[in-house]
Every structure is written in structure tokens, then in C-alpha cells.
Amino acid sequence: xxxxxxxxxxxxxKTSGDQYMRAFVKAVLDKTKNSKQAVSEIKKSVESxxxxxxxxxxx
Amino acid sequence: xxxxxxxxxxxxxxxxxxxxxTKKRDTDIHIIVASNGxxxxxxxxxxxxxxxxxxxxxxxxxxxxxxxxxxxLKEAKERGQETVDVSVTIEAETNSERVIFCRNLPFKALxxxxxxxxxxxxxxxxxxxxxxxxxxxxxxxxxxxxxPKRIREYFFFxxxxxxNYFDPQKFEGNSSAVxxxxxxxxxxxxxxxxIKHLKKVIDDYRREAAKNNPDIVQxxxxxxxxxxxxxxxxxxxxxxxxxIAVSKEKIEEYTTKISSxxxxxxxxxxxxxxxxxxxxxxxxxxxxxxxLKRFVRKYYVLLSTYDTNRRVYNYIDEKSNQGHLPPDxxxxxxxxxxxxxxxxxxxxxxxxxxxxxxxxxMQKLTVSTAVSHKLMEIKNDLITATEAAENFCVEKEEIxxxxxEKKSEISDLENKNLVLRKKLSTCSDVAEIKDxxxxxxxxxxxxxxxxxxxGKYKEQVKVLQEDEDKARNELDKALSQQEKGxxxxxxxxxxxxxxxxxxxxxxxITGEVRCKMQEETMRVFSSLIWKKNTYERIELNDNYQLHLxxxxxxxxxxxxxAAERELLALAFTIALHRVSGHDALLFIDTPxxxxxxxxxxxxxxxxxDVSRDKQLILAFTPSEFSAEIRGYFNDESLSSMVELENLxxxxxxxxxxx
Numbered sequence: 106x107x108x109x110x111x112x113x114x115x116x117x118x119k120t121s122g123d124q125y126m127r128a129f130v131k132a133v134l135d136k137t138k139n140s141k142q143a144v145s146e147i148k149k150s151v152e153s154x155x156x157x158x159x160x161x162x163x164x
Numbered sequence: 165x166x167x168x169x170x171x172x173x174x175x176x177x178x179x180x181x182x183x184x185x186t187k188k189r190d191t192d193i194h195i196i197v198a199s200n201g202x203x204x205x206x207x208x209x210x211x212x213x214x215x216x217x218x219x220x221x222x223x224x225x226x227x228x229x230x231x232x233x234x235x236x237l238k239e240a241k242e243r244g245q246e247t248v249d250v251s252v253t254i255e256a257e258t259n260s261e262r263v264i265f266c267r268n269l270p271f272k273a274l275x276x277x278x279x280x281x282x283x284x285x286x287x288x289x290x291x292x293x294x295x296x297x298x299x300x301x302x303x304x305x306x307x308x309x310x311x312p313k314r315i316r317e318y319f320f321f322x323x324x325x326x327x328n329y330f331d332p333q334k335f336e337g338n339s340s341a342v343x344x345x346x347x348x349x350x351x352x353x354x355x356x357x358x359i360k361h362l363k364k365v366i367d368d369y370r371r372e373a374a375k376n377n378p379d380i381v382q383x384x385x386x387x388x389x390x391x392x393x394x395x396x397x398x399x400x401x402x403x404x405x406x407x408i409a410v411s412k413e414k415i416e417e418y419t420t421k422i423s424s425x426x427x428x429x430x431x432x433x434x435x436x437x438x439x440x441x442x443x444x445x446x447x448x449x450x451x452x453x454x455x456l457k458r459f460v461r462k463y464y465v466l467l468s469t470y471d472t473n474r475r476v477y478n479y480i481d482e483k484s485n486q487g488h489l490p491p492d493x494x495x496x497x498x499x500x501x502x503x504x505x506x507x508x509x510x511x512x513x514x515x516x517x518x519x520x521x522x523x524x525x526m527q528k529l530t531v532s533t534a535v536s537h538k539l540m541e542i543k544n545d546l547i548t549a550t551e552a553a554e555n556f557c558v559e560k561e562e563i564x565x566x567x568x569e570k571k572s573e574i575s576d577l578e579n580k581n582l583v584l585r586k587k588l589s590t591c592s593d594v595a596e597i598k599d600x601x602x603x604x605x606x607x608x609x610x611x612x613x614x615x616x617x618x619g620k621y622k623e624q625v626k627v628l629q630e631d632e633d634k635a636r637n638e639l640d641k642a643l644s645q646q647e648k649g650x651x652x653x654x655x656x657x658x659x660x661x662x663x664x665x666x667x668x669x670x671x672x673i674t675g676e677v678r679c680k681m682q683e684e685t686m687r688v689f690s691s692l693i694w695k696k697n698t699y700e701r702i703e704l705n706d707n708y709q710l711h712l713x714x715x716x717x718x719x720x721x722x723x724x725x726a727a728e729r730e731l732l733a734l735a736f737t738i739a740l741h742r743v744s745g746h747d748a749l750l751f752i753d754t755p756x757x758x759x760x761x762x763x764x765x766x767x768x769x770x771x772x773d774v775s776r777d778k779q780l781i782l783a784f785t786p787s788e789f790s791a792e793i794r795g796y797f798n799d800e801s802l803s804s805m806v807e808l809e810n811l812x813x814x815x816x817x818x819x820x821x822x
Contacts, residue, residue: 110745111676112351115669129658130665137358138351147358147365151659159654 129154165310166192166749166779168262171253174236174271175210176229177203177816188803191775195797196783198808203816204783208320208753214252214267216313217285221322221753231278232271234814240273248273258310258747262290265307311748315349318737323730323754343708350677350744355670362663366656373652375645383642387635394628401621408614411607418604425597428587432594435584442577449570456563463560466553473553477546480539489536498526677743678704684739685710685732691770692731694762710736726758731767738774749779756788768796775801 112134120127129150136146167185172178185194198204209219213231222228232250240248251268269283287303289296298306311319347353422429483489497508502522505514514522588594686702689712693699699720703711712721712732724732734755741750755771756764771780784793797805811817 111673111680112355112669115673116665119665119668126661126665129662130669133358133362133662133666134354137361138354143357143361144364144368147361147659148368148655151365151655151662155654155658158658 125154125158165256165258165263165747167254167256167781169253169255170207170211171251171255172207172210173252174233174248174250175213175252176206176231176233177810177814178206178210179233179236179815181816181818183207183806184804185779185781186803187779189801191772191801191803192779193771193775193797193802194779194781195789195802195805196781196808197786197789197805198783198816199786199810202808202810204785204808205322205324205753207783208322208751210252211254211320211751212316214254214265215307215311216316217267220316221325230271230276231269232276235812237271237273237276245273247271247279260291263306264288264290312348314344318349318740319748319750321734321737321750321752321755323734323752323757343706346677346681346708346740346744347674349740349746350673352670352674352677355666355673359663359666359670362659362666366659366663369652369656369659373649373656380639380642380646383635383639387632387639390628390632390635394625394632397621397625397628401618401625404614404618404621408611408618411611411614414607415604415611418600418607422597422600422604425600428594429597429601431584431587432598435581435588438577438581438584442574442581445570445574445577449567449574452563452567452570456567459559459563463553463556466549467556470550470553473546473550477543477550480543480546484540484543489539495526498522502526678708680743681708681736681739684743685736688738688770689732689735691773692735692763692766693728694766727756727760727763730756730758731763734767735770738770741774741778749781750774751781751783753783754785754788755782756793757785761792764790764792765796768793772796772801 116127116130116134120130132150132154133147136143136150140146166187169182169184169186171182173180183194183196196204196207205221209221212221213219219228219231232248236248240246247270249268249270251266254265256263256265265285265287267283267285270279271277272279285299285303287298287306289298289306307313317325344353347356480489501508501514502519505519506512507514682702682704685704686699689699689702690696698714699712700715700717701713703713705711710721710732711719712724714720721729721732734752737750740746741748756767759767771782774780782797789797805820806818807820808816809819
């Protein structure tokens with residue numbers, strides 16, 4: 106995802122044990138990097154992650 | 165990304181030239197050797213023009229020669245061609261695709277005027293699945309992905325401009341530009357932007373949550389009170405409906421009870437009415453009897469005087485008819501004649517015996533006239549009394565008829581009541597029946613009153629129900645908002661946790677990138693310079709301004725040589741590419757213009773190392789491309805080498821292609 110491996114490493118380190126948060130943080134960065142409607146896309150990510158987490162679904 | 169070829173047509177001194185940058189070794193080094201004025205820097209301009217539509221390496225843009233190659237224009241004019249196309253095509257490749265950047269600008273052959281409206285720029289992505297052309301914003305976005313314009317100095321390195329690398333004021337005009345560029349190339353800016361986006365998301369949630377904070381208790385109380393009012397009214401309706409039902413039942417019950425007895429009530433009613441009528445008639449009968457007494461008294465007098473009255477009347481009438489009443493002689497004339505002794509009638513003298521006679525006559529006349537008047541006066545009374553007396557029989561019959569009639573009427577009514585009383589005597593309890601009738605009537609009235617109330621109450625309930633519905637909707641909405649608020653809190657909390665992670669990542673990688681940049685720059689710089697024991701470390705401040713420290717821990721960049729500063733800039737650029745992992749080539753124009761001897765060897769050795777995982781295109785002047793350099797950049801390490809020379813003053817050609 107990142108050419109800068111440090112970012113990838115830090116994400117994994119900071120979110121170790123919380124795959125929801127890891128996927129969410131990566132999604133936030135991905136939307137920021139690739140989407141022109143990043144804010145609304147990030148909102149969708151927040152909401153879907155919270156719902157999935159509370160339902161105990163797959164991250 | 166690496167360039168595989170650059171084809172230039174009619175751009176400045178490049179009339180028609182293709183540079184082939186095919187990688188043929190483990191190392192990916194391509195050398196261009198060209199004398200000053202041959203177009204080495206214009207190759208850099210051509211690349212910039214193709215990718216960014218500007219030429220940053222012109223000394224004076226306003227006074228620069230036209231972009232179109234003069235020889236090409238001349239030939240076009242001679243051939244009668246209308247336009248000459250200036251174009252630069254860069255073919256490149258990434259790990260996954262091939263890409264062709266192509267910019268074209270036609271010039272009018274006669275006037276050398278650029279036809280900007282007909283300029284084109286395309287980016288074509290060539291994959292196994294075909295070619296995808298990108299234009300406009302999409303094309304620009306693609307360039308920004310690999311070779312962002314704002315940091316192009318880190319891909320297209322101009323050795324002659326190296327001072328800019330350490331002077332933030334000269335670098336794109338602001339002090340944070342170096343840091344921003346490094347953050348962009350090392351993708352820290354993605355994290356920074358993600359933090360900004362996430363903060364915006366949290367702010368949006370917070371704003372939304374603030375709107376979703378209704379006073380649930382108050383709304384609940386309002387709803388409850390509306391509900392109670394409606395229920396109380398409905399209870400009243402229910403009571404009234406029940407009362408109506410009871411009344412209707414009672415009406416039915418009494419109607420059933422009364423139905424067989426109803427005639428008795430009527431009989432009783434008739435009996436009572438008759439009683440009243442009898443009383444009335446009896447009073448009238450008594451009055452008639454009183455009238456009769458008056459009649460008797462009146463006619464007793466009239467009848468007892470009738471004969472006398474008749475006779476007196478007849479006498480008066482007779483005398484009156486005879487003209488004796490009153491007498492013919494005028495008493496006034498007699499008196500006048502007596503007093504004057506002359507007859508008032510014949511105007512003869514009256515003698516004494518005549519006078520005595522007149523006096524006697526006057527005496528007699530006086531009595532007779534008074535009686536006469538009296539008689540005339542009573543004449544009318546006499547006739548009235550007489551006529552009244554004569555009316556006795558008629559009047560007697562009339563009064564007796566009335567008495568008889570009245571008596572008969574009373575008798576009829578009494579007879580009727582006798583019959584009715586007989587009927588009533590057969591009924592057990594008329595009073596009870598009457599009570600039933602009264603109660604039935606009362607209930608009928610009650611039904612009417614209650615029905616009116618019911619209608620009114622139902623209307624009121626409708627209004628109360630509407631109020632209650634409205635209050636309930638508001639409460640539901642508020643509850644839903646509250647739920648939404650709870651949901652928003654969860655979102656905010658989760659986004660905040662994400663923000664915390666990103667903040668930590670940003671803080672750490674910013675420090676780490678800077679730290680790695682310091683270490684890598686120092687490492688590369690140390691490998692480039694011959695002085696191994698003079699400089700100890702490099703520090704980069706928040707804006708990535710570079711400070712070089714000596715072994716004595718003194719800041720010493722101000723005392724470094726031009727060559728050292730150039731090598732430092734190169735070390736910084738190489739470090740940046742390495743630390744960021746940015747996938748882009750490095751084009752260095754005049755790389756060792758100010759470097760000599762051992763430093764050149766070091767420089768060549770360092771770049772060979774760099775070129776193992778990055779394409780390097782190096783543009784040397786012949787003097788720069790010295791023996792020290794050639795010793796390293798030889799057939800074993802180079803993928804390509806081109807020597808350029810001026811064919812004419814207006815055209816550059818390839819002299820040798822290795």
C-alpha cells in the first residue's frame with residue numbers, strides 16, 4: 106500500500122491485536138490517498154467498522 | 165517509474181532526436197555527454213515541458229528564443245507547410261504498466277506563432293489489456309502519483325542550481341516547502357491529510373450529535389399529559405356512551421312496560437282534562453246564573469212599569485204629533501207686546517183687557533212649556549224602557565238557552581268522566597305507569613343531551629389525539645435522535661481512537677523519516693567525499709533545513725566547498741529516494757561540475773550503488789565526464805551513453821551512441 110514501508114510497519118505495530126482498527130486506519134489512509142470524497146468515504150468506513158465490530162462480524 | 169525513451173521533435177535545438185534508456189545491466193545508468201550550448205539543460209526543459217508544461221531551466225523566460233526549432237520552421241516555410249508540430253514524447257514504465265506521456269504544440273510556419281488552442285497532452289497507460297488514454301485532470305493526477313510537480317527538483321536534479329536545495333527561501337518560495345516535499349515523497353502527507361480528514365469527520369459527528377440532544381424528559385412529560393387528557397376524555401365518552409346505552413335500555417324497558425298500559429295514561433289524561441273542563445264550565449254556568457239574576461231584576465222593573473210607560477209615551481207622542489208639545493205661541497213675543505202695548509204680530513195697540521188676557525196666557529204658557537220640555541225629555545227614556553221590556557222574551561230565551569247548554573255540556577263531561585273513571589278503576593296503579601312514562605321521558609331527554617355531549621367530546625378527542633400524536637412523534641423523533649446521538653458517540657469514539665493511532669504514527673514516522681534522512685544523507689555524503697574525519701553528523705530541523713556538524717560538533721555548512729555542498733545536495737536527494745521508497749528515476753544535470761578528483765570517483769561509486777534499484781540519467785559536460793568518472797561509468801556499468809554535438813547553431817545531433 107505504501108512505498109514508505111515505515112508507515113506500513115507503524116500501522117501494524119500500533120494496531121497489533123485489533124484487526125478492526127488496523128483495517129480502519131488503512132482504509133482512512135487509502136481513502137485519503139485515492140478518493141476525492143475522502144471525508145464522506147471515511148465516514149462510511151467509521152460507520153461500517155463500528156457496526157461490524159458491534160455485530161462481531163468480519164473486519 | 166523509469167523512462168525507457170524520450171523522443172523530441174522540433175523542440176528548440178532538438179529537431180528530431182530519440183534517447184533510448186533501455187536497461188541493459190544490473191545497474192540502470194544512462195549517460196548523456198554534451199558540450200555547453202548543445203542542449204543538455206534543454207533536455208531537462210523538454211522533460212519538464214512534456215510533464216508540467218513549463219520550462220523552469222530557462223535563464224530568462226521572457227527573452228528566450230521561440231520553442232519551435234528554427235530550422236524546422238524554415239524548411240516548413242520552404243515546403244509551404246502551414247504548421248510545424250513541436251512534441252516531446254516520454255515513454256516510461258512502472259512495475260505493472262507502460263506509460264506514454266506526449267505533449268504537442270503546433271506553431272504557424274510563417275509567423276512562428278504557437279497555436280495554443282490546438283495544443284494536446286495525453287497520458288496513455290499501456291497494459292496487457294490494452295491502452296487507456298488519460299486527459300486533463302486524470303492525466304495530471306497520474307503524473308502527481310509518480311512525479312509530483314512540487315517536488316520535481318528531487319527527480320530532475322540540476323547540479324548548477326544546487327544552492328536552492330539548502331535555501332528554503334529559494335525553494336518554491338516558502339520555508340516549509342522542503343519539509344512539505346519530503347512529507348509528500350515519503351507519504352507522511354497522506355497520514356497528515358488522513359488526520360485532517362478524520363478530525364473533520366469527528367467534528368461533523370460532534371456537530372451532528374449536538375443537534376441530536378433533545379430534552380427527552382420534557383417531551384415525555386408533554387406526551388404523557390396529552391395522553392392523559394385524551395384518555396380522560398375518552399373515559400368520559402365511554403361513560404356517556406354507557407349512559408346512553410343504559411338510557412336506551414331503560415327507554416326500551418319502560419316502553420315495553422307502558423306499551424300495554426299506554427291507553428290508561430291517555431284515559432287518565434283525558435279524565436283530568438275533563439275534570440278541568442267541568443270546573444271551567446261550572447264557573448261559566450254560575451256566571452250565567454248571576455246574569456239571570458241581573459236579568460230578572462232588570463225586567464222586574466221594566467215589566468212592572470211597562471203599561472204606564474207605554475201609556476205616557478203614547479200620550480206624549482200623540483201630543484207631540486198634534487203640535488202641542490211644545491205650544492205654538494212665543495212667550496217672548498207676548499212679553500214684548502205686553503210691555504210695549506203694541507202687538508208684536510199685527511202692530512196694533514193693546515187694550516187693557518187684552519193685556520190681562522196676555523198676562524193670563526203668559527202665566528199658563530209658562531207652566532205648559534216646562535211640562536212640555538220635561539215630557540219631551542223623558543220620551544226617549546220611555547221608548548228605551550218600553551222597547552227593552554218588549555225584548556224580554558228574546559233575552560229570556562237566550563239566557564235560558566245558554567244556561568241549558570252549559571248545564572248540558574257539564575252533564576256530558578260528567579258522563580264522560582263517569583265512563584273514564586270506570587275504566588281507570590280497572591287499572592292497578594296509574595301513578596306507577598305515570599312514573600314509568602316520566603322516567604322514559606327523562607331517559608329520552610338524557611339520551612338527547614348525552615348524544616350532543618358525545619358528538620362534542622368526540623370532536624375534542626380528535627383534537628386531543630392529534631396533539632398526542634404530534635407529541636408522540638416529537639418524542640419518537642427525539643428518542644431516535646437520542647439513539648442516533650448514542651450511535652454518533654460510538655462513531656466519534658472510534659474515529660478518535662483511529663485519530664490517536666494516526667497521530668502517533670505521524671509523530672513517529674515524521675521523527676523517524678527525519679532521523680533516517682539524517683543518517684542516510686550522512687552515510688551517502690560520507691561515501692561521496694574524500695574527507696572521512698571532518699564531518700560527523702547531519703541534523704535536519706522541522707523544515708528539513710540541513711545542518712552539517714564537524715567532529716568538533718560545530719555547525720559548518722557555511723565553510724564547506726561548492727563541491728561539498730553539491731555532494732551534500734546529491735546525498736540528500738539520494739537519501740530522500742531511499743528513505744521514502746519513492747518509485748521514480750533521478751535525472752542529474754551537471755552532477756559533478758564543481759567536483760574533482762577523489763570526490764568524483766566517490767560520486768561515481770555512490771551512484772553505481774544507487775542505480776541498482778533506481779534509474780539514473782546523468783547529463784555531463786565533456787570536461788565533467790573526466791577520466792575519474794569514465795573509470796567507473798564504463799561498458800560494465802552503463803546501460804546507455806550518448807554524445808551530443810551541434811550540427812549547426814540551430815540543431816543538435818547524436819555524435820556517438822554507445
